[in-house]
Amino acid sequence: MQMLMMIVRFRRLAMILLTACATATSAAPITKVGVMSAAGRDVQVVVRAPTTGTRLDQNARDRLQVGDAIERIVLKAVADSVRRHGYGEALPLALPAKGSVPWQRDGDAVLVTQTLFDAAKKAGLSHLLLIQPARGEANLKLYRSSSGAGQLEGLGFYVDTMLEVVREDNNQPAAGFLAPYVYVDMLLVDVATLDLQTVYRARASVAVADPGRQGNDPWQALSTERKVDALRYLIEEETERAVQQWKAAPAR
Secondary structure, three states, rough: HHHHHHHHHHHHHHHHHHHHHOOOOHHHHHHHEEEEOOOOEEEEEOOOOOOOOOOOOOOOEEEEEEEEHHHHHHHHHHHHHHOOOOOOEEEEOOOOOOOOOOOOEEOOEEOOHHHHHHHHHOOOOOOOOEEEEEEOOOOOEEOOOEOHHHHHHHEEEEEEEEEEEOOOOOOOOEEEEEEEEEEEEEEEOOOOOOOOEEEEEEEEOOOOOOOOHOOOOOOHHHHHHHHHHHHHHHHHHHHHHHHOOOOOOOOO
């Protein structure tokens, strides 16, 4: 994969020399966007571990077997936002192999595999929107504060079994909470030059507690269907913000 990326990088350098005058004044208009995601096929469950004075991340982790279901929610959310904001057609691209990311950021450019580059050119794309897992400190938003320990990455659910919380709507106490989260980066790339036009960094979560349902297990605060709905809501909210950002100056 690295060799393929290097091949495309050399092609990019040649294209920059040929198109320097055309790209010096303004970015290419967004007319047809290809969307590829490598973020939703590895959905994690992160269970907070007791802290013992160490800064090491000792949280327990597991992976949910979700197939392509969440990834397709990501692709649909982006495609819907692109169309809604008048950026032309949005084309979901083939899912990459699980665990692979067929692109790599290189400063203000993005290197892509030859296969992805050829597919983008063949489809007549003006831009690529590439979505990848991102890693960051656990910072789960509660009603009037935040909580969390360790690191989160990609899409998943954070489970805290220790913190005593109170539901904001009815003041019922609960032991712990469940927080679906979305930690991804969304890269908007000009296909003609492979320049990185903008980056949106999604770090979103929503904390849920349901004393009547969960008992001593915060994971039970949401049904399976509502867990998926919560992730869908966060994905849709963050992709909408990402597309809205395109109207502003690029932030690399």
